[in-house]
Amino acid sequence: LAYGAKHPYGEFVTEESVKSVTLADVNNFYKKYFKPGNAYLVIIGDVKARDAKKLVKKLFKKWEKGAIVADQFSTSKNPTATEVNFVNMENAVQSELSVQNNVNLTMKDADYFPVLIANNILGGGGEARLFNNLREDKKFTYGSYSSIGNNRKTASRFRASASVRNAVTDSAVVEILKEIKKISTELVSDEELKNVKAKYVGRFVTGIERPSTIASYALNIITEDLPKDFYETYLEKIEAVTKEDVLRAAKKYFLKDNLKIVVTGKGAEVMDALENLTFDGKKIPVKYFDQYGE
Numbered sequence: 001l002a003y004g005a006k007h008p009y010g011e012f013v014t015e016e017s018v019k020s021v022t023l024a025d026v027n028n029f030y031k032k033y034f035k036p037g038n039a040y041l042v043i044i045g046d047v048k049a050r051d052a053k054k055l056v057k058k059l060f061k062k063w064e065k066g067a068i069v070a071d072q073f074s075t076s077k078n079p080t081a082t083e084v085n086f087v088n089m090e091n092a093v094q095s096e097l098s099v100q101n102n103v104n105l106t107m108k109d110a111d112y113f114p115v116l117i118a119n120n121i122l123g124g125g126g127e128a129r130l131f132n133n134l135r136e137d138k139k140f141t142y143g144s145y146s147s148i149g150n151n152r153k154t155a156s157r158f159r160a161s162a163s164v165r166n167a168v169t170d171s172a173v174v175e176i177l178k179e180i181k182k183i184s185t186e187l188v189s190d191e192e193l194k195n196v197k198a199k200y201v202g203r204f205v206t207g208i209e210r211p212s213t214i215a216s217y218a219l220n221i222i223t224e225d226l227p228k229d230f231y232e233t234y235l236e237k238i239e240a241v242t243k244e245d246v247l248r249a250a251k252k253y254f255l256k257d258n259l260k261i262v263v264t265g266k267g268a269e270v271m272d273a274l275e276n277l278t279f280d281g282k283k284i285p286v287k288y289f290d291q292y293g294e
Helices: 015-019 023-033 049-060 112-123 129-137 166-185 190-207 211-223 234-240 243-253 267-275
Strands: 083-088 094-103 141-148 156-165 260-265 286-289
Touching: 083 267, 094 166, 112 129, 112 141, 112 156, 112 166, 112 190, 112 234, 112 243, 129 141, 129 156, 129 166, 141 166, 156 166, 166 243, 166 260, 166 267, 190 234, 190 243, 260 267, 267 286
Parallel strands: 083 260, 083 286
Antiparallel strands: 094 156, 094 260, 141 156
């Protein structure tokens, strides 16, 4: 529902699709995509660069070069107005909620750090707004969180999610919408901003102690087309984010008026309430889909 059935991220794995794969399919896929021109080898550790280069040349010299033709595919658009997308599961004991919209975001965008902080304040953990509202205050769920992706080549997704009791499905949707609207229209508090920045500093400092993290950072600089000092100035960029930056980014990427409210649950117990769901004085339309997004 987010990306469309013809987008790679929108594909379903089924028993039939797995059984239909042949060895020829696997070989053809390998020949098409596994090329040196589409590969990066990052080596980090107690090894000299010249020794590593010798090994790489020895082990990979027979790997034949070849051009890769990028596949073309379209991505589903966000709705013109917020809507419910309902998938009926008669055996569901609770409702799975995903309030989402597609975004175009890369790591080199000026809004990258502001929107990361906005997402963390909204739903980045047990101290975030969604968790405090839906779990601590309303007792609707064990936890509610949000996430936002980035991708240089295709669309990504913002989503706020929760698993809730059938009886509070509509109420939980309304509370998620309230939180998305609030962070998109009001400045966050000084304390929220300070706490999230401190969390990022802590993660960054502990992360760079691991060689695997350094390797992933090096790879990101190449594949995401980042400035060479991106991680050297990482903490500076986090610290520079203001409350106004957070509000601007939230308004741009959390599309409060163009959301897909994807609900998977037991229709017999939740549909009456969802059919009459309103927010900000407007009734939210419901569209029905099967388990494969049709």
